[in-house]
Every structure is written in C-alpha cells, then in structure tokens.
Amino acid sequence: MEITDVRIKLIEGASERLLAFCSITIDGLFVVRDLKIIGSPKGPFVAMPSRKLTSNCHACQFKNSLRAGYCNQCGAKLVDNRLPCDAEGRPRIYADIAHPLNANCRDIIQTSVVHEYNAEILRSQVPGHESRYECIGDEEHRH
Ligand SMILES: [Zn+2]
Numbered sequence: 001m002e003i004t005d006v007r008i009k010l011i012e013g014a015s016e017r018l019l020a021f022c023s024i025t026i027d028g029l030f031v032v033r034d035l036k037i038i039g040s041p042k043g044p045f046v047a048m049p050s051r052k053l054t055s056n057c058h059a060c061q062f063k064n065s066l067r068a069g070y071c072n073q074c075g076a077k078l079v080d081n082r083l084p085c086d087a088e089g090r091p092r093i094y095a096d097i098a099h100p101l102n103a104n105c106r107d108i109i110q111t112s113v114v115h116e117y118n119a120e121i122l123r124s125q126v127p128g129h130e131s132r133y134e135c136i137g138d139e140e141h142r143h
Helices: 103-123
Strands: 003-010 018-026 030-038 045-047 050-052 054-056 063-065 094-096
Touching: 003 103, 018 103, 030 103, 045 103
Parallel strands: none
Antiparallel strands: 003 018, 018 030, 030 045, 050 094, 054 063
C-alpha cells in the first residue's frame, strides 16, 4: 500500500489538541477524508475518521449521545447499560469509520501524514497559501 497524496487543513490558531484535518489517497485510487492530527507529548498523532456512537431511546427511539443521561427528545431516563467497551474496559464513545488493520499500515499512514503536516506548516507561512484539503474531487476542473 502506498499513500499517494496527503492533504492537510491546519486549524487556525490551534490551541486545543486538534491540530489539523487531513485526507489521504491510497494507491492513487481511494480517498479517506476526515483523519485528524492530534497534538500529544510524543508529537503529532493521526486519528482515524470516526463517528460518535449513539443509542436509541427505549421510549421514542430518538438517537441520543451515549453520554446523555436523559433522552433529548422525550426526556425519558436512559438506562445505563448502553456503553460498549473497548479491550481495556473503557466505554467506547467513538467508532472508527476506516482504520488500518496492523501496525505496519498504521506507521505508513502516520509517517506520510506527519511529514505532510510539517510541510504544510511551512507552506502556510507563505502569503496567499491555500490548503488543498477542500479540492478533492475537483481535479477534472482544475486542469
Ligand atoms: Zn425518548
């Protein structure tokens, strides 16, 4: 597997842990968007695209956040045995939409993304720089 393109959208004045959004192209054929670059003491860390898990209210079937104590639509008290847990027994609030299946693949993604993230920081210091992140799918129109 080869990462043939990486596009970075830096978060302006990132003070939170979220430093940037990013997309990757795999083998020139398959694009995955909404990866996140997260700041950590060990350096930037790439998080896979994920969605927030929800659970349906037993009374009205409204989809509530897993952390909600009461239904946001009908106010019913939500039962507390809804949280699926990860291998360490911590409740899972998010589920990955796309993710690598082994450490080697994760390293390939992490290395390409962090390399491009650092390059994008340098490019962003040039006046008039625009992120390519939003241009995906527009290739035909730009040539
Ligand atoms: Zn409800």
